[in-house]
Amino acid sequence: MLTQRTSWIPPCVRAATILLALVACGPSTLSKRVDATVFSWMQCQDCMHNQRNRVVALGDTAVPRLRDILILGPPFAHDSAYVASLKRLAERTPGLTPVIIEHQRQIFIALYRRRALSALDGIASSAARSSLCLARATAGPGSPIFLAIDSSLGPAGPPCP
Amino acid sequence: MWSYLRRRASAVGSLSALSLLPVVIAAEWATDSTAATAVGTLVVTVQRPSGTGIGGAMVYLVGTSYRSVADVNGKATLVARGGDYRLIVRFIGCPPASQDVTITEDASVATTVTVPCDAHDAVSDVASPTSPHIWLLDHGSDDSGPSECKNDILVQGAGLQLLTGNATPTDASSTNCHLAGLVLSPDRAPFYANTPADFIWTAGLGETYSPTLPGGKLRVPIRIIISDPTLTSKTALKNGIANAELALLKLALDDSYAGIELVDEGGGAPQITVDDVSATVTLLKGGCANAAAIRARPSIYSQGRLNVYYVRDVMNEEGGGAAGYVCGNSDAPNIIFVDHDGHFTSVLAHEVGHALGLTTPFWGHADFFEGFYEDAGRKMNVMVDGLSDPDETLPADARYFSVGQVARMHLGDRSWLNWPSAISLSTLRAREAMPASGTIVPCGCPETEATDDCAATNRDIDRTATATKQGASGINMACSVVATNLHVDICVGSTAREEAKFYSAMPNAQASTMWVSMNPTVVNALSAPAPYGDIIMNGDLKGLIVGNATVRAYADGWFATMTVTVKPPC
DSSP states (O other), X not given: OHHHHXXXXXXXXXXXXXXXXXHHTOGGGSOHHHHHHHHHHHHOSSOOSOHHHHHHHHGXXXXXXXXXXXXXXXXXHHHHXXXXXXXXXXXXXXXXXXXXXXXXXXXXXXXXXXXXXXXXHHHOSHXXXXXXXXXXXXXXXXXXXXXXXXXXXXXXSOOOO | OHHHHHHHHHHHOHHHHHHHHHHHHHHHHHXXXXXXXXXXXXXXXXXXXXXXXXXXXXXXXXTSSOEEEOOTTSXXXXXXXXXXXXXXXXXXXXOOEEEEEEEOTTOEEEEEEEOOTTSOOEEOOTTSTTXXXXXXXXXXXXXXXXXXXXXXEEEEEESOEEOSSOEESBOTTOOBOOOEEEEEOSSSOOEEEOSGGGOOOOSSSOOEEOOOOOXXXXXXXXXXXXXXXXXXXXXXHHHHIIIIIHHXXXXXXXXXXXXXXXXXXXXXXXXXXXXXXXHHHHHHHTGGGGHHHHHTOTTTOOTTSEEEEEESOOOOTTOSOOSEEEEGGGTEEEEEEEETTSOOTTHHHHHHHHHTTOOOSGGGOGGGSSOOEEETTEXXXXXXXXXXXXXXXXXXXXOBOOHHHHHHHHHBTTSGGGSBOSTXXXXXXXXXXXXXXXXXXXXXXXXXXXXXTBOOTTOOOOOTTOOEEOOOOSOBOOOEEEESOSEEEEEBTOEEEEEEEEEOSSSSBOOOEEEEESSTTTEXXXXXXXXXXXXXXXXXEEEOSSEEEEEEEEETTEXXXXXXXXXXXX
């Protein structure tokens, strides 16, 4: 039902518009403190240091950065550094083929996006919900992230515009 | 000569100096040429106090380029201009020796230099003399005057390794020092001894300690089970686990001389299997809270191996979202969860590190305190939990454990290797016929301070591919916890707020805390709000059924224990 509401704009046009908007209004104004808190949550392995709750406590301050990550995945610097480290690992592990490297990268990207979704879900403000709606509009219907956002938005809340 | 040229250039000005360059060079050559006809010979015999020649010793005259290397008999010849010089003799592993000499033009003079190489004790793995080793030693030492007790001395290299002086069993006041030796090798399990009778050290010199290492690596069984019926790309995941994640774990262990070989419990390479039985999926979804039920399910669990489950979501005491988690807080360190579609390549290696006892300080996370090696700014220790840098990410090739971490893996009382892991209550180490003669338990506070039987986890060798050491985080670690009440009675359905306090040797500790019920069907334990920055930690304990339970208050991996009796509804 939510998909029908947004179907009057072609998804590719919508995605391109959103991406341009994100680039133009990027995270340059976010404080280092917000970024440090957000990326501590993105990059924890065991996450025993209350990382998610600290992001949620930031509230709407963290929403722009989380929205970027949910829609675009990790920042380019993280993505490229991660792939470079996988390639270094491949130099010593012959079985680590480019196909597996790409699969590992996708798991890495999914980790960031899921955690961004989780934090936005925890913030639960109207700005956070708008970000979820925005991300939903750019996600392919039926994709794991689309379904996860749908699940997060839930049937009880107000519909996405 | 270049300094001479610079001085001249400075005197006449830079432009005119260029035009004078050929003249200056010609003048220098003329001087050298003249000097070449007025030289003398110095024959140096380099020997030990015992009189044995030292081949390979380097001899040189201070302030000159005159140098030579001693032959197999310890003889070296220097040809130099006549004059008075300071002769220095160096040999690897020995203190340098020096002597004033006079070289007479057109004559040959001889001198003998004694290098105090016998003023050393040594360590050696006689059975494997060409293999590199890392030695972590506690003993007395008199290398800088009166003997004193030394802790966690690191020695690295192949073959005979000279210590810096005389290893002794006592200090200057004849008080017995703690004696211990941990030996790491790339192809065998570590050797460890910490009882005085194991060591040969006396007040005499020239002793070589040569323990016998185990014949091979310690075989550690591991099984990886993928459990999620909704996952369609299981083959891709299996390939990734085998060729990236498991491969990285093996590399990290090997690079660190951990002496551990990962195997399947039945022998051969570790197996990766799939179990999508709905009951299994449900069980694993509950995470560590279901540890007891998981243990009772032999189709997916064995007491004698590390059981790794790749599942859809990983639950931890913080409410989920972890890339991986070990049930160590529930006394099940051989149960490991990994989020199959949201994790880092290094997470398997990281969680196995926790399972092998790397749980303190800071939950065993290496990013919170100083001393761990970085590679061009990248944190390469496997136990780094995460970063907070917008420009940097956790590298997928994190590849080493420190010497201190490897010591704890093998010798720590929290390592699964030293836990009962069979019906007979034997440890894996005992079953593999590699018992250690002791375990390391009491640690300092903060734990970066090594104690007799606790190597600091950041104690490490120089790692050649790394250039820098990680700095301090500025956060002070907790290193003990005390519960206000050791026992509490509650009723079924009611909740009691309990308190514990964590302590640090440093002020302003900011511990990561949680409450864990060891009997979650009897008592539910949840962290409750407490003043931030205070040392107080609150937990809400709720009685579920009548019975007794144990509850732990954790801070940075340390915990206090309290017992809870749940009575019928009040």
